[in-house]
Amino acid sequence: MKVKHVRGISDLGKKGIQEILSLSDHFLEVSSRRIPKVPALRGKTIAWLFYEDSTRTRLSFETAAKRLSADTMNFSVSSSSVKKGESLRDTVETVSAMGVDAIVVRHGSSGVPWLLSRWTDASIINAGDGSHEHPTQSLLDCYTIQKQFGEIEGKKIVIAGDIKHSRVARSNVAAFKAMGAEIVLVAPRTLLPVDTTSWPAETSQDFDASLRDADVIYMLRMQLERQKETFVPSLREYTNDFGLTLERVKKLQKHSVIMHPGPMNRGVEIASEVPELENALVTNQVSNGVIVRMAVLYFLLGTSADLPEGNGSNE
Amino acid sequence: MADSESTPTPRNRGVFVARSEIMDSDGVRRALWRMSHEILEQNRGLSGIVLIGLETGGVHLARKLAVNLLEIEGQEIPVGTLDVAFYRDDIGMRPVIPGNPTDLPFDLTSQIVVLVDDVLFTGRTIRAAMDAIVDFGRPAAVQLAVMIDRGHRELPIRPDYVGKNLPTRRDELVDVQETGVWLGHIESKES
Amino acid sequence: MAAMSRIVLKGGLILDKSGERNADVLIGDDGRIIEISKGLSAKRTINVEGQVISAGFVDLNAHFAQPGNENAETFETGTRSAVKGGYTAVVAMPDTEITNDNAETARSIKTLTATAICHVEIAGAITVGNLGEQIAPLSEMAALGVNIFADPQSSEKNDLTIRRSMEYSERLGVNLHYGCTGGSLALKGQMNEGVISSKLGLAGIPTEDEELTVFRLCKLAKMTGARVHLQQLSSACSIQIVNEAQSEGANVTCEVSPHHFALNETLVETFDGRYKVSPPLRTQGNVDKVQKMVSEGKVDAIATGHRPYENHLMDYPFQESPPGTIGFETALGAAISYLDLSLSEILNLLSWKPAEIAGLSDSHGGHIIPGRPANLTVFDPKKPWVANGSEMASKSSSSVFEGISLKGLVSHTLVDGELVVIEGEIQK
DSSP: OOOOOOOOGTTTTTHHHHHHHHHHHHHHHHHHHSEEEEEEEEOOEEEEEEESOOHHHHHEEEEEHTTOOOOEOOOOOOGGGOOTTTOHHHHHHHHHHOOOOOOEEESTTTTTTHHHHHHHHSSSEEEEEETTTTTTHHHHHHHHHHHHSOOOOTTTEEEEEEEGHHHHHHHHHHHHTTOOOEEEOOOOGGGSSSSOSSSSSSEESSSHHHHHSSEEEEOOOGGGGGGGSSSSSSSHHHHHHBOOOHHHHHHSTOOOOEEEOOOBBBBBTTTTTGGSSSSSOOHHHHHHHHHHHHHHHHHHTTSSOOOSSSSSOOO | OOOGOSSSSSSSTEEEEEEEEEEEHHHHHHHHHHHHHHHHHHHHTTTTTEEEEEEHHHHHHEEEEEHHHHHHHOOOOOOOEEGGGGTTTTSSSSSSOOOOOOOOOOOTTTTTEEEEEEEEEESSSHHHHHHHHHHHHHOSSEEEEEEEEEOOOOSOOOEEEEEEEEEOOTTTTEEEEETTTEEEEEEEOOO | OOOOEEEESSSSEEETTEEEOOEEEEEEETSSSEESSOOOOOOOEEETTOOEEEOOOEEEOOOOTTTTTTTTOHHHHHHHHHHHTEHHHHHHHEEESSOOHHHHHHHHHHHHHGGGEEEEEEOSSGGGOSSSSSSSSSHHHHHOOOEEEEEEEESOOOHHHHHHHHHGGGGTOOOEEOOOOOOGGGTTTOESSHHHHHHHHHOEHHHHHHHHHHHHHHHHHHHTOOOOEOOOOOOHHHHHHHHHHHHHHHEEEEEEEEGGTTTTGGGGOOOOGGGOOOOOOOOOHHHHHHHHHHHOOSEEEEEOOOOOOGGGGSSSTTTTTTOOOOGGGGGHHHHHHHOOHHHHHHIIIIHHHHHHHTTOTSSSSSSOOTTOOOOOOEEEEEEEEEOGGGGGSSSSOOOOTTTEEEEEEEEEEEEEEEEEEEEEOOOO
């Protein structure tokens, strides 16, 4: 069954995730070379369609594309290549007409990658759509955990923060579950999604209790605006009850690791000193980001992207 | 690893069915022994020699050659492995076959690289390997050792050390193992 | 206009409030029914054997986008779609870009309705600009013949103004229609709040948003005795609240749109803009309950809520796409396909009761008897067809029933005795 897009974790399923992680080992080796570049995607063109500003993610993808010798085109809003008022569909069809093999899209509205795949033959890679999914983040998180522990299966992963509005949380729940981990989502009720009965994860409003046997503590960014929107009374209260303070870190198990998708609000969801601690894998996540994105691009454009039937992919 | 046509059990494609035995395990052993001596003779010793086995079929052969050379000359030489997937000229047309990642923990510059593969067929894999080698450094020379040369070259590539020359039909497949070499074909699995 | 000729509808089954009978209908050149009996003939005879002849449908809730957004729809294009769906009268909501909240505007909009090919009853706004602060000049507008006043988004407005509007309108004998969406619980909501909105990361609109507004409006209606009609209820609980208020003597009626008794929220998982409607599509559990309540006579009318928008907006990201669906041409098919009701009961919901609520019973939705204006529709209740938005007469193709198989299709429609639709084709 051919995989054409990576719009959500459901496009990959467990087999697809495993394939990407396996390929990532190859690109880890490539990235460690003196010349960290292979001609694998020479002649392929990848377009960036970033409607939301995101230098970090875009650079991560750009580095990945360059290391695969692919050509790139930038249609990001910040570079004003996207004409003001031009509809999404018109933009995509224009980009597509220029002959691209893949479009990496980030947009503030859920569902945009699925719309795009209707209007173009190019492969669509989701770099974040609204509060819905951010699959490449989850893939690099899986890779980071796998490299740390050897496997993801059976690990207890606590994801804490503004789950309600987090696309990283949604993709991570799907990916970690597919790989056999146990997941606990921690937040005050106002920041938990309204109905998680169908989610393969537990929820908890007690951060301290959830930390006791956690193998991975995954912190999500707490946006400063949430205070104004009556989700929490104040950020101070939020940090007191749900922030990863040094005191909380001291109570973690010896082997536990701390992760964060970035950008971090130091002093809010995570104490200033925590990202530099030995058991914090934040910088690993960033470097793994390029590697895993190389694997995703190569998987879609450099292989026939064939997976055995019944791996859980859709469309 | 030679081209897909000669890879036994390609994933999702089918099963290798052997039809005739070309060499038995003794034959393989003797061929490797002879090739080891040829490498020594050609290069007048082991100075500056490194062996690189191509994933997946050439890796065990490279290691065997290194063991032989140690026995003959009493000198250990570096052995690395190379996955040429990212340098192939047919990218996008084949399924993902994750072999092991490349492992070249030594500098190639000014060394004599002996590439080792199981079957030499169209020559495209070796072309890809040479492209990869160049990214790692500037060897003094590159030589090629293969267990079987089955003909049908599509590029100007020639081996320096050959276990056996074997004329084949294009649609046939050659499988090289430690236990012997077989000629056969692929039977596609009913999906 | 060409002189009208006499028309006979031959061989059909006439279905109206007094029952059903097989007979031919003769319509005169004055637009009125002349005779109903067997064996009639005229210059123009239309064979309607195997089909049902009914009073034309009446839509209590339609948006025409004119004046202000003619690219989306005009009275002409909208009514073309309406007659294709069997409607002979529609009520046009006042929430156009130029709000219908004063006599001047009402007069000019009335003039625009001359281009319509069926009867358009224009509704005035209850408050100035629909803002809920100041009562609009209801009396001035009523003097021009405006009998219905509507506030399509009443949730934001304060109870005191609503009470005063209800009390003030009493002497004018007009109807007040209220939409029940868009309160603070619905903040930034894009779809129904629940399992699917949580999964998709879209802000949701809980049913409580509508239920609280319905409760408040019913209470105020009972308090003031005003004649109130609640629009597009999507939650079974809302209907329950209305029924309770009705049993306590409140002068309240309510309507449901076809998509709310037929389709559920899982359609939104496609992120297709045509499935964004307000009120949103709810859960299948809710749809089942609403279906049952409509089938049990707990709802007074079916209204389409027809809301067109320019087609390219369907392709916008879901969160940016405007809410709305066209609805005239799928109402009959949806009612027949999804409701456990006799044809009579369906016609009551599509035609007889809405005509009453809109005060149009003199000319529409009444008995089919000699002397009455011939506002009729002929349809085949068994005809299967597949809804296709781009084939519909509206400028907008955004139909929430896109691709769905329905049973029941209008073939002919007469407005004031004139055949505006023949064999499903509009004649003008």
